Amino acid sequence: MEYKLADRMSYLKASEIREILKVTERPEVISFAGGLPAPELFPIEAIQEASNRVFEEEGYKALQYTTTEGYRPLREWISNRMNKRWQTAFEPDNIVLTHGSQQALDLSGKVFLDQGDIVLCESPTYLAAISAFKAYGCEFIEVPTDNEGMITSQVESILETQGNRVKLIYVIPDFQNPTGRTWSLRRREQLVKLATKYEIVIIEDNPYGELRFEGEMLPSLQSFDDVGCVVSLGSFSKVFCPGYRIGWVMAHEKLIEKYVLVKQGADLQCNTMAQMVISKYLELYNIDEHIDKIRDVYRQRRDAAIEVMEKEFPKEVKFTRPEGGLFAWVELPTHINARVVLEKCLEKNVAFVPGGSFFPNGGNENTLRLNFSNMPVDRIKEGLKCLARVLNQLNIT
Template structure:
């Protein structure tokens, strides 16, 4: 039997290949979520880290029926290459999804992609030269961070509150860029149930953002994977519906309403931009999976897809409430967190002096995981915050996972108090209506939301 070749040492590997790497690799970073995937796949780990929908609820009989029908009637087509822009049938499904949110689109303006993540990559590939400015929320989607870094963008992050991106701060940032003689290539926002913060951009801010884009002829990349996962409150118009399609690139995906494993997303963009994105996709993967596209179209044809989404919404709403109650029971009084009206995430912020990157290492020894807040920033902020996912695990695991996190937080707080010789010097943040208070610049990585008083905490514990 032939012997396996000996692997060179890591230092030798680096020495051998370092001179071959492109300059962009020096600023490439890993996704905070992907780095955790190998760990969180272990069955003993309660993962509150991934942006995972609950795929165990998809009916196995329906899956088998769809795949059987594909094998009988469309096998040769399914196993073949498809058009780069996507099949006509799956584009019709995308039109239905967008119409469900009040957005009317022409199928000719749609580019089918390999998941929503590819849209971010293609937009950067199409628009961004090294050093170009991208504007994003603070915090932003952790998966966008490595994409922006890979294209060597200069990312300016705009603080948020309970009503989403602060448009007044955005206008100040744009004025600063004007003085520098620079124009951002696009503004990246997640207006509905933002990842990671869970907050939703208010209607006045949406209207003003679209107005700014039109006045300045700026592109907006509207990342909207969660818009149909609303549990309470009234739906708000998409940025594209407010804009009409001149300056908004819409990003959508079937990952959260059917399955992330099928890896089908889409972009709707102004046609000159879409044409360049299509060319960029040809160089990346030729076309998205034909099998996955036909699966989606057969699924839409064989069932009421909205019924499945409605069932998921009920499930996720209950799990959100379970997590909110667990946070009130197990996190210290100084902690704050968002209360999302939909989506998959809660953004929790711990007392000053704690660092969630360090905290994660300790939490993993208790077999529980979350995404540290620094993964949602490009400038080192977010150290006291964490992203928590409530959709991917059951009620009991949510309660137990938050209990374990609470234990680790309490231990670190006790240690910190012992080292400092007294109570933590946490700056007071008085209660206020969400979105009405100017945030302290020193706390720019903290979403300024109403704080809980002792009575509220006690009431939550009683309900638990």
């Protein structure tokens, strides 16, 4: 039978990361490819305790349907936490829980995007946001981006000429995926001013913000927003665990209504048990102590990665030095293709993600992303030394 599929199916493609992950499941592979948190840090006994408490105290409720908005005590905790952390002033009703923040991206596409609309994004940007938005037929304009974030003068000239076709500006200001870069305070403020002036919604995606290894936490873009133009996305995947798939959207009530409406059609609601177990964990335990542990371990892993890269990579290779998060970004000389490097590395059981997929309009095949959260220091060193040897054997100059 010849299947007649939707037009979108002709331009959607499988996530390169998820495909590489299948190859790298063998234990001998040293993989910098995924974005997986370190499982040995999951507070597994505490979660089991919270889970048992939920079963015993409110088991019937936890196994039944619930509201689309999500479990209210958890939304209360999130609004309090976000207000404290990011200097905003939101209520629980400004939040809808989502099935991981990937769903928040998909719902954002559904709420805002029609065929032919434009999304501005950092260059490079998170590849799963590209595929979530692309399903709604949008186009991307990649905004030139430096170590302070999007270059806002460039944003303004794009909005001047294309303003009426631009529906969203998508950014990850803290420890960006894939580059690990963090936006400066100045650029945060400037982008919100521009969005306010041109009445464009900013999607501020912040799954890693709590994982800062050094320096001062900066206020979120949303904290500069007086008109309701910023929608922020958050997640428990990196500070707690990803298996429960709980993230959230925080925004003006008028927009939250719309997110609730599309979530109803998309999947009715989040897993009730997961919402209640996380809420119970937050009631019984101090998550800050837990996050401190994660930060310490990831800081050591980042340090180990940077140390090897500084010492052993050819001097023509540039890389970022992230102040937090899970990723560093490597730029090879333009004539080197990271996919060729990957092939050579895979022969030696080392994996990473070539950077090309993080550019929605293609090109930049000389880049690659390194994840440093998922392996102990000695494996990180061994793997990066191997990558360094491969790079040094190339005709790199």
